[in-house]
Amino acid sequence: MNRTERLAEIKKVVEESGRIEVNDLSDMFHVSEVTIRKDLSLLEDRQCIRRIHGAALPTGEISDAEPIREDSLGMHIEYDRRKEEIGKIAASLVTDSGWVFIGQGTTCYYIARELAKLEEVNVLTNNLLAAQALAKNKQANVIVTGGNLVHSHLYVAGEMFMRNLDKVYISKAFMGVGGADLSAGYTVNYSTELIVYQTIKAIADQLIIVLDSSKFNRTTFLSLGSLTFSDVIISDKGIPASYREFYETNGVKVLN
Structure with a gap:
């Protein structure tokens, strides 16, 4: 090329x-x-x-957006209205004192920002940006999993991550994906993400996939599973009609 x-x-x-x-x-x-x-x-x-x-x-994607900066971690995150709405929906599902897992990625960071507004919340996360957002709530009970740092995306994974979750149980897990495709299913970019998914799916009562509409009709590097991998997804109003139809036919609940 x-x-x-x-x-x-x-x-x-x-x-x-x-x-x-x-x-x-x-x-x-x-x-x-x-x-x-x-x-x-x-x-x-x-x-x-x-x-x-x-x-x-x-061009024009964020012309009316406010920038968000997490200065202490050196990461600049542009405001995304779609991800903010996903974060609000996700936070509305946390209604008890059970433990919640928040995965890596900026969509999950937005979830953390909303959870930080709750009076009482118990969060396990491998997402350093999410942990920082939650730290603003002094009442939040937050545990960072530990593991090998993935510098480019500020999350931890690897063998230590898996060991630290032995005998841990969580009620809900919110996790993002790299892409969603009717043929390829859900895909992620890195093998480290795949390990995180497999580990969390085994210990979570409910795994909820969060993705904005830009991720549909997109395939990244590694297959996570079919679009029925999770029975609940949270997205925005821009989900393509073909995906809405697939989810409805296959009993996957769509929240947006």
Whole structure:
């Protein structure tokens, strides 16, 4: 694939995903992050995409958005109205004193922000951004799992993560995915994510997948399972009709 072809494909991926990280584009196109940044810079000059810290958005995607910065962790998170709504729906499901798991990713970070508003909440998480958001509530009971740090996305995983969850039980788990496709099912970007999913699914009474509508019709690297992997999902109003029909036919509850 030459550069002209790659630029066209990057533009298409950004438009379809709504937001995509530089490191994900690097993995997808098998080029360095330096090369991807140069490509994004050129596409931005052509007004084809909009660059933010570490990621790209379609033009105009966040023109009316407020930026959110978690300064102490050095991570810049652009405001996303869809993820905020998902966070509010997820928090509304936490109605008892049972333990809740929040997985990695920015959608789960938004869930943590909403849970931090509750008077009483018990949270287990491998997401450092989520832990920081929850730390603002001095009444929140928060446990960070421990494990090997994935620097690019600020979560922990690996063998220690699995060992630390031995004999742990949780009532609800909220976890994001890299993509959702009618044929490929749910996919994730990294093997570390796959291990987290498998570990949590075994100890959670209910696993709820959270994903905004940009993740539909998108396939990433590793298969997590079919779209019936979880019997409840939380998304926004932009879910494609074909997916709504699939979920309804297969008994998967959609909250949006």
